[in-house]
Amino acid sequence: MPDKPSTPVAAPGRRLGFFLLLLGGVAFYALCLSVAEVSVPRLLEGLPRLGTWIARSWPPDLSELDVLVYRGLETVAMATVGVSFGALIAAPVCLLAARNTGISPLVALPARWLLNVLRGIDSFVFALIFVAAVGLGPFAGVLGIALHTAGSIAKLWAEAIEATEIGPVEAARMSGAGRLSVFLHAQLPDVLPQLSSILLYMWEFNVRASTVLGIVGAGGIGQELKNSVDLLLFDRVLTILLVILVMVTLIDQLSAWLRRRLS
Amino acid sequence: MTTVLAVSGLSKRFGHLVALDDASLEVAAGEVVAVLGPSGSGKSTLFRCIARLTEPDRGSIQINRVAYDGLKGRALRQARGQIGVVFQQFNLVRRRSACANVMTAALPSLPAWRVALGLYPPALRAKADDALASVGLAAQRNQRADTLSGGQQQRVAIARALMQDSCILLADEPVASLDPDAARLVLGLMRDLARSRGLGILCTLHQPELAAEFADRILSMEAGRIVSQGTCRA
Numbered sequence: 001m002p003d004k005p006s007t008p009v010a011a012p013g014r015r016l017g018f019f020l021l022l023l024g025g026v027a028f029y030a031l032c033l034s035v036a037e038v039s040v041p042r043l044l045e046g047l048p049r050l051g052t053w054i055a056r057s058w059p060p061d062l063s064e065l066d067v068l069v070y071r072g073l074e075t076v077a078m079a080t081v082g083v084s085f086g087a088l089i090a091a092p093v094c095l096l097a098a099r100n101t102g103i104s105p106l107v108a109l110p111a112r113w114l115l116n117v118l119r120g121i122d123s124f125v126f127a128l129i130f131v132a133a134v135g136l137g138p139f140a141g142v143l144g145i146a147l148h149t150a151g152s153i154a155k156l157w158a159e160a161i162e163a164t165e166i167g168p169v170e171a172a173r174m175s176g177a178g179r180l181s182v183f184l185h186a187q188l189p190d191v192l193p194q195l196s197s198i199l200l201y202m203w204e205f206n207v208r209a210s211t212v213l214g215i216v217g218a219g220g221i222g223q224e225l226k227n228s229v230d231l232l233l234f235d236r237v238l239t240i241l242l243v244i245l246v247m248v249t250l251i252d253q254l255s256a257w258l259r260r261r262l263s
Numbered sequence: 264m265t266t267v268l269a270v271s272g273l274s275k276r277f278g279h280l281v282a283l284d285d286a287s288l289e290v291a292a293g294e295v296v297a298v299l300g301p302s303g304s305g306k307s308t309l310f311r312c313i314a315r316l317t318e319p320d321r322g323s324i325q326i327n328r329v330a331y332d333g334l335k336g337r338a339l340r341q342a343r344g345q346i347g348v349v350f351q352q353f354n355l356v357r358r359r360s361a362c363a364n365v366m367t368a369a370l371p372s373l374p375a376w377r378v379a380l381g382l383y384p385p386a387l388r389a390k391a392d393d394a395l396a397s398v399g400l401a402a403q404r405n406q407r408a409d410t411l412s413g414g415q416q417q418r419v420a421i422a423r424a425l426m427q428d429s430c431i432l433l434a435d436e437p438v439a440s441l442d443p444d445a446a447r448l449v450l451g452l453m454r455d456l457a458r459s460r461g462l463g464i465l466c467t468l469h470q471p472e473l474a475a476e477f478a479d480r481i482l483s484m485e486a487g488r489i490v491s492q493g494t495c496r497a
Binding site: 165167168170171172173174175176177178180181182184185186188189190192 | 314316340341342343344346347348350352353354355356357358359367368369370371373375378379420423427
């Protein structure tokens with residue numbers, strides 16, 4: 001009977017390396033737990049208080065439902081306009097950042113650097129800055145969403161464009177066409193469903209994310225949420241949470257349906 | 264006969280690998296020249312260097328007796344308009360119609376907004392229809408490229424090259440992905456177009472029997488060099 005092939009055994013040096021890596025990972029996680037001040041006693045102490053608030057939230061206060069629904073629509077409007085502005089910024093930048101559009105690395109590298117900066121700063125932080133610059137209200141939220149989303153959309157779009165086939169591009173180049181025509185004719189049609197899907201996903205994500213922008217004064221239903229929590233109006237908080245839940249579910253379903261249709 | 268393509272001393276290295284070594288050839292108007300050779304012999308590198316999809320290290324290329332090597336930017340783009348190309352994998356835009364793919368050849372004359380919206384002038388549409396009709400695909404003009412058979416896709420690629428009004432057609436293994444019947448159909452079509460339009464055709468092939476049947480001359484390649492050539496048809 002032939003011998004069974006032996007399972008390769010890791011060399012002692014590699015085993016020690018793996019052990020040290022594991023030890024380092026555990027130490028880092030323990031440090032994170034300490035810095036984040038995670039405390040089970042404090043959680044147990046706070047649970048009864050939370051229970052009281054939940055009990056006080058029922059029944060939900062529907063007296064200002066029309067105002068809250070309007071604030072919900074304001075949130076959707078902020079996300080929609082913010083994402084559309086972000087897409088307008090992202091469109092040229094993603095062409096500069098993609099590696100297969102024939103753009104010089106001297107332009108592509110700063111473009112990618114700009115994308116990293118925009119993605120690295122959350123829309124919440126941008127909104128905080130814009131509230132100081134343009135005043136309280138949804139416009140600050142729109143600008144915050146637009147800048148952060150521009151970075152995210154452009155990066156995802158650039159990656160989608162980089163994954164397109166080179167063949168049709170070469171065929172179009174051989175016609176003597178310029179870069180923009182080559183992209184519009186040979187790459188955009190194949191990648192358009194993906195680009196649209198990414199855009200819809202970012203819209204869906206931003207509707208969810210922008211529910212908290214009101215906390216920094218950037219408009220939307222988040223502002224009502226903060227006011228109600230500050231005033232301990234838990235029946236109103238529950239109504240707001242229900243409005244958010246219905247709104248986000250509807251947007252998620254609509255976006256998922258559209259993305260299915262596109263694919 | 265007028266020489267439409269003249270290549271002299273074309274060479275290309277990839278690191279230590281000599282992919283193309285001092286290749287020289289000529290193609291006359293209306294002539295079909297087949298390049299035969301095993302895989303790795305340098306056929307595709309020859310094709311890509313002549314098209315300047317890959318930059319050759321040395322050598323000269325003349326299209327219609329005008330230097331094509333050394334051109335850059337706008338001059339290179341304008342010169343490319345004289346070269347039709349047919350690729351092994353067809354290289355069609357899959358989600359576009361056969362007609363829109365043929366229209367690729369007209370891109371340099373169209374503004375970006377027309378290209379983006381796919382709104383082509385009627386005269387160009389008519390020309391694309393004629394090109395599709397000449398390869399027997401008039402009925403498939405509005406069909407999406409990825410729904411066509413391999414043979415049909417390659418014929419769309421030939422129509423795309425014809426639309427360009429080029430004087431030379433470069434074809435890299437145009438029948439490698441096709442069944443024998445479709446291969447004969449495509450090569451027969453290319454030969455007929457060479458005769459009727461005075462188009463010079465340089466075509467890399469794997470199958471000697473097809474080369475013997477359809478080409479006027481055959482060049483053989485080995486290890487990046489053209490090692491022999493001969494006339495194969497009366």
